Amino acid sequence: MSGVDETIADLRDALSRLDGPARVPVLVRLGHELTRRYWRAGPGQPAALADLSAAVEAWDAAYRLLDAGDPARGQVAAQLGWLLAARHGAHGGDQQDRDTGLFVLGEALTFTNLPPALAAMARLSRGQLFLGRATEALSPAGARAGFRTGLPPSARTDAAEARRLFQEVLDGPPLSADVVAMTRTMLTIAESIQPLLDGDLARFDLNRIMEAMAAMQRMRHDGMPPMPWVPGDPLDYPVTVMHGEPPAPPRQATPAPASPARAASAPGVGSTQAPATPPPVDAESARGVAPTQTPAPAPPGDPVSARGGARRRLAALAGGPDQPVWEQARALLRAGHTAVAPADLDGFVGAAVHAVDADAGGGPVERGLDRLLSTVGLCLRQRRDGSGWGDGEDDAAFRAPAEHLVAAAGLVPPEHPAAVAVVEAVGGLLDDARPLSGVIDEIADTVSAYAARMPSRPPVVAALADLCHTVAALRDDAAPPPFAVAVPSDHPWHRVLSTAVAHARLAAAVRAGEPIDVDPALGPLAGVLDAVLRDDDAALRAALDAVPGPYPPRTAATLGAVRLKLGDLDAAIAALSPAVRDLDDDGLRGRGWWRLAEAYRRRGAAGDADRSRAAGSTALRCPGADRRRAARFAGWMLAEGRASEAFAALEHAAAAPDEPPDPLARDLLSVLVGVGVAPRAAAAPDVPSPAAVAAAVREIGATALLYLHPTDDARRTAGVLCLDAATDRLDLLANVPLTDPLGADDPALPAVLGRWTSGSLLVAASGGLDRLALAAVRGRDDRRLVQDVVLAHVSSGAEVIDLAGRSFAPVTAAPVFVVNPRGDRDPAMAEVMAVRRLFYPRSACLGRALEPVDGAGTPDDVRGRLPGASVVHLACGLRGTSLQLAGDGSLDAAAVRGAGGLAILTEGWAPALLDAGFAGVVGWQWQVPPQVAALALFMLHLHLVDRGEPPAAAVNAVQRWMLDPARDLPPFLTAGHLHTIATTDLTSPTLWAALAYRGR
Known part of the structure; x- marks a missing residue:
């Protein structure tokens, strides 16, 4: 052996x-x-x-x-x-x-x-x-x-x-x-x-x-x-x-497949064997330039001759040797490839590219003109030879001239007379059928900035600059600016610019949700788009039948989505299944896989469950993450008892953005005009491994991480997925009826949660379950879960990993209070004064108070105090995720960075504060009377400062204190707090269970 x-x-x-x-x-x-x-x-x-x-x-x-x-x-x-x-x-x-x-x-x-x-x-x-x-x-x-x-x-x-x-x-x-x-x-x-x-x-x-x-x-x-x-x-x-250089392999080799020419006459050739090995093509092919059919004579070897050779060929083709070279290039581009003999054009392209490669020196303008000539020649030859331009599937062949154009713009100053020719050359890169798509997207910002610096802009330059602005706006999901054509009708770019204007108006209408004008010139897909926007199924079926086949992958995937909308599941699957495998559009590919997963699941034939699961798993790996669809897939996996797939989908959904509105209409628009009206698809979120999350749970000191998520679209049942910190195991504990613990004592949820009688749990509840009062679940001996277990909310395992890297400083180290900055919360001033005097005598205060303050409570005041703060008590308004601050100022919690420590809200629930850098957030899952909130937060500060408890344990202690009818009364409670205790049934879970903690 x-x-x-x-x-x-x-x-x-x-x-x-x-x-x-x-x-x-x-x-x-x-x-x-x-x-x-x-x-x-x-x-x-x-x-x-x-x-x-x-x-x-x-x-x-x-x-x-x-x-x-x-x-x-x-x-x-x-x-x-x-x-x-x-x-x-x-x-x-x-x-x-x-x-x-x-x-x-x-x-x-x-x-x-x-x-x-x-x-x-x-x-x-x-x-x-x-x-x-x-x-x-x-x-x-x-x-x-x-x-x-x-x-x-x-x-x-x-x-x-x-x-x-x-x-x-x-x-x-x-x-x-x-x-x-x-x-x-x-x-x-x-x-x-x-x-x-x-x-x-x-x-x-x-x-x-x-x-x-x-x-x-x-x-x-x-x-x-x-x-x-x-x-x-x-x-x-x-x-x-x-290794980059392989050793010489053995001499045995398989027979080479027959050439395509022989394949047309030799039986069986080409049906099973993949073609093998390839011979050197010319230097242009190695740079992404299509090879010529008639080899051009090699220009002279020295750099000066290389430039001179290219310009002599240009002068012969443009017919104006006395004009500046940029005017000659402009004239040749306007004349088009049909005005030049193929061999002559190939010779010019070879000479122009060689001049660029030779780097003939001279000033920036001369080198920029070399690039301009290459741009013009490559554009003309590519328009002559094709290579898929115009089908919306392959624009790579125009990338080389686009790169030459960008280089020319970097060398020719915008005030130089040649700048007009540089911008006008953009027209040669436009797809006649879809001028807002293709390589123009990659150079739009550069061209816009370049044209903006030109001292004067002829109509064609202004129109092309407007086109670039429109492309950039559509790419960034912004409203496209007004765009009109002001070039003469006999200009070569008039028609393509007119098409661009029509497409821009169509995109603006779809983005605004307005009706569109169905122009027959836009083709039959415009009728499909119109029917989708009007939600007219009868018109949609008729429009679909009018679309001729066969379809390229992007069109097939989008029409498959239309079939899914109509409930034609077999037709949807037949269109989507092959198309999604060939798509090169990241966002559409991901949506295609999600749609295929849904189609298989809805059809429910033999084997469709496995196909749906495979399609959904593939969608999770695609760019263009989709929170709603990933969450729905997670529910399917929970219902089927598939813990690992459910874990991946839940983590994906937690990190993914919300899908833009009307995705089907946007996809149809993308096929129709070549671009969508949404940002480019972001990379798929990184999903952590269960072991990595379990390690973070252990670091935080919790026993387990529980995921709660609906398993049906009606949200009548929920799956409970448990990641055990001690064993790294993922277990689907149960699918339980979904009941609110505040209103009913269903035994299903207590049976699951009752296995924990001590310690702390992290809970990642999603799909609308994040406001579920789990702390109020009634278990054995009529005890509430809060009486045995400390709960902390998180959004996902990925957030747990992030939180494990944060820490709390002693809350008394650098406390900050933001109180009544708009003058609409006067009672809060007395409450904050009592808390500061008893627990934080060396705190900073922003806003309006009964004692001197350190600032008016403007957004800048608050933003400047967040870094280094140990605890931030926010006695101000909250609208969504925005803090309502002095004057009309507001501060979006989701946009703040650099904070740390603990945030405490006197009203509302803003988990987005964790994104600002806080390690924990105390807030309210629903509204309670202000005097009850003031009492609970007074007790919270007592436990944080006098008893030194960490935030999650302090919140739990306050909840248990409110739940206990025989509660002890601290000696320094204010008269107002004593009145609240005497006149309010604090044992009601509608009061104490509203208090919640999110963080480590």
């Missing part, structure tokens, strides 16, 4: 004695060793398949044990996806290998901590899988069906995605020469088959693709593997060791 065999045997033996997450490091090492043995046996060799499959199983097992937020998950997903791609391509694996490989590789690439070589491998493997799926359409059946009419859009989308991934590999960190050559060959193949996929046989270059396939065959013959493997030994988990 070899050393590798012995290691594998030892690792498998070790795995047999492990369970749960402890298996992950061993599985990672086993996966490495099995991959090593597969490689040595020879990729593509039948005898090696068993080792490859065993490696897939090991990496898959490790992947399933890792939480979505674990940094190691991305590296494990990349290794798993590469092996699945290898099995699919080199061993004729089935479609499931390909689909799963695409999924896990896509997930891997969302992780920013991937080593560069591993990220490159993931992109290349994913690109090969996409290209393999695209070439399936080039089988004989596909050829007969679609070469002259265009093949399915999904094939074009797959090829476009493959091109993007290959280009990202080339644009990324340097790799080995073999991997670069292979990637370039694959990029060439992906570009070469595009005319076939588009049904444009006139553009199909057979010679080019045959040259690429020949180069691939040569590399295979020389021992190039079907996938770039970057071997290494695992060091300490979770690190996956990668």
